[in-house]
Amino acid sequence: MSDNQIFIPDNGDLGLIVLESCKALGQKIDEEIKSRRGTKESFLIPTEEIRFSNGEGKVKLSETVRGKDIYILCDVGNHSCTYNMFGLQTFKGPDEHFQDIKRTVSAIRGKARRITVIMPLLYASRQHRRKGRESLDCALALQELERLGVQEILTFDAHDPNVQNAIPLLSFENLYPxxxxxxxxxxxxxxxxxxxxxxxxxxxxxxxxxxxxxxxxxxxxxxxxxxxxxxxxxxxxxxxxxxxxxxxxxxxxxxxxxxxxxxxxxxxxxxxxxxxxxxxxxxxxxxxxxxxxxxxxxxxxxxxxxxxxxxxxxxxxxxxxxxxxxxxxxxxxxxMSEFIARIINRLNHDQSIASYMDATYVIHQLLKSRS
Known part of the structure; x- marks a missing residue:
C-alpha cells in the first residue's frame, strides 16, 4: 500500500501534539500529512503551554486523545521561546523544553494508544557519555521518557547513537537528513x-x-x-x-x-x-x-x-x-517536513520505515537524474 492511499489504521487515529518550540515545522508536517491522506481536517491537537509568574508551568490539552496514536514534536534547541517570570522576559532552554515534553505525556494520562516523541535534536545529546565524575544527562532523560510510558523516540543524527543502549527495550530510531x-x-x-x-x-x-x-x-x-x-x-x-x-x-x-x-x-x-x-x-x-x-x-x-x-x-x-x-x-x-510526514504516516499505518534508514539508493537516483 502506498503512502498516498487513505485508510483508517488499526492502531489508532493520528494525533499531532506540536509544542511551541516546533510550531513552524509541525504545521508544515500537518499540511504534508493532510495532502497525502487527501483530507482537509487537521491532525493537530490544540495544546497550551502555560507558565505561572514564578516560572512553574503546565501543559493543557483541549481535545481528547483517547485511543489515538500520538506524536509529540519538540525542538529542545529553540532559543526563541519566552515567558514572563517575576516580570522579566525569560528564554526557554533545553531543560525547559524537555520538561514540557514530560508535562505533555503527563497530560495524556495514559489515554493514548501509543505515544511517540519526536525530538529532531536529541536532548542533552552532547552529554552522552562520562569522562569522569560527571552527569549522564542524555541517558537519564531517555530512561525517564521510558518510565513515563513513551513507546518510541525518533531523533536525527544523534551525537552518539550508542546512547540508545540506555533504553534497550524501547524503540529508538536515529534518522539522517x-x-x-x-x-x-x-x-x-x-x-x-x-x-x-x-x-x-x-x-x-x-x-x-x-x-x-x-x-x-x-x-x-x-x-x-x-x-x-x-x-x-x-x-x-x-x-x-x-x-x-x-x-x-x-x-x-x-x-x-x-x-x-x-x-x-x-x-x-x-x-x-x-x-x-x-x-x-x-x-x-x-x-x-x-x-x-x-x-x-x-x-x-x-x-x-x-x-x-x-x-x-x-x-x-x-x-x-x-x-x-x-x-x-x-x-x-x-x-525536512516532507520527510518527517512520510515517517509519521508510515508508522501510524504500522508500516516499515526501513527504506528511510538508508538513503544510498535514492541518492544514486538523484545523481543519475542530474547527469
Whole structure:
C-alpha cells in the first residue's frame, strides 16, 4: 500500500501534539500529512503551554486523545521561546523544553494508544557519555521518557547513537537528513561538479569521519580529514581549546570541497577549516550540517562569505533558525517536513520505515537524474 492511499489504521487515529518550540515545522508536517491522506481536517491537537509568574508551568490539552496514536514534536534547541517570570522576559532552554515534553505525556494520562516523541535534536545529546565524575544527562532523560510510558523516540543524527543502549527495550530510531541535504545542494549549486577529480568531502574532525565517508561513498568522491590538535592543559567553556587543524588528504587546489558535520555551534572550528582550505587554494568551500545553532552569532560567517572564504552553508529546519540567518545569502535551509510526514504516516499505518534508514539508493537516483 502506498503512502498516498487513505485508510483508517488499526492502531489508532493520528494525533499531532506540536509544542511551541516546533510550531513552524509541525504545521508544515500537518499540511504534508493532510495532502497525502487527501483530507482537509487537521491532525493537530490544540495544546497550551502555560507558565505561572514564578516560572512553574503546565501543559493543557483541549481535545481528547483517547485511543489515538500520538506524536509529540519538540525542538529542545529553540532559543526563541519566552515567558514572563517575576516580570522579566525569560528564554526557554533545553531543560525547559524537555520538561514540557514530560508535562505533555503527563497530560495524556495514559489515554493514548501509543505515544511517540519526536525530538529532531536529541536532548542533552552532547552529554552522552562520562569522562569522569560527571552527569549522564542524555541517558537519564531517555530512561525517564521510558518510565513515563513513551513507546518510541525518533531523533536525527544523534551525537552518539550508542546512547540508545540506555533504553534497550524501547524503540529508538536515529534518522539522517543526508538525502534532503544533498538534494538541496544539487538543486542550488548548479555550477558544482560532483566529480572525483574536481570535488572532495572533508571531515572537520575524527568524530565526523563516518559521516564524511558515507557522503564520499554515495557521491563517488575522495575524502579528507582535519585533525584537531588541542591544548589539554586548559579548559575553556568546557572544552580543550584547539591549537591547530592538521590536514590529511589529497591536494585541494582548484577543487570544490564539502565539509560535513552533525552540528555547527559557535562555528569557530569549521570556519578555521574553511580558512585552511582556502589557504590551500580550494575553489569553493561548502558547509553542510544537520543542526546550525550559531551560538555566537553569524557575523563571522557573514565576514567569511564576503571575503570569499565560504560559498554556502546548508542546514536543516530540524532546529530553530533565526529569520536573520534564513534570509542570508550565504545560508540555504533544508526543509525536512516532507520527510518527517512520510515517517509519521508510515508508522501510524504500522508500516516499515526501513527504506528511510538508508538513503544510498535514492541518492544514486538523484545523481543519475542530474547527469
Amino acid at each position: 543526508t538525502y534532503d541535504i544533498l538534494k538541496t545542494f544539487i538543486t542550488e549549486e548548479k555550477s558544482a561538479e560532483i566529480d572525483k577529480n574536481k570535488m572532495l568531502v572533508i571531515s572537520p574532525d575524527t568524530g565526523a569521519m563516518d559521516r564524511a565517508i558515507y557522503y564520499s561513498s554515495v557521491l563517488g568522491l575522495d575524502v579528507g580529514l582535519f585533525y584537531k590538535r588541542r591544548d589539554h592543559s586548559t579548559v575553556i567553556n568546557g572544552k580543550n581549546p584547539i591549537v591547530k587543524h592538521e590536514y590529511m588528504g589529497r591536494d585541494v587546489e582548484g577543487q570544490d570541497v564539502l565539509i560535513v558535520d552533525d552540528m555547527i555551534a559557535s562555528g569557530e572550528s569549521v570556519l578555521d577549516i574553511a580558512r585552511e582550505l582556502k589557504a590551500r587554494k580550494a575553489r569553493n568551500v561548502y558547509i553542510a550540517a544537520t543542526f546550525a545553532f550559531f551560538t555566537e552569532g553569524v557575523d563571522k560567517f557573514k565576514k567569511l562569505y564576503e571575503d570569499g572564504l565560504i560559498t554556502r552553508v546548508y542546514s536543516t529546519n530540524l532546529t530553530y533558525i533565526s529569520p536573520e540567518v534564513q534570509q542570508a545569502e550565504w545560508f540555504k535551509k533544508v526543509d
